[in-house]
Amino acid sequence: MIKQGDTALDFTVKDQNGNDVKLSDFRGQKVVLYFYPKDDTTG
Numbered sequence: 489m490i491k492q493g494d495t496a497l498d499f500t501v502k503d504q505n506g507n508d509v510k511l512s513d514f515r516g517q518k519v520v521l522y523f524y525p526k527d528d529t530t531g
Contacts, residue, residue: 496521 490496498512511519 496511498510500508500510503509
């Protein structure tokens with residue numbers, strides 16, 4: 489389990505324009521990752 493202060497593994501996602509964004513692009517900066525359930529679900 490990941491704990492507060494642990495280093496996150498690098499990953500790549502697409503932004504709203506379809507461009508790749510890597511977590512490592514923000515190295516040295518504070519980053520907040522927010523995960524939410526898919527729209528229109530009861531989760």
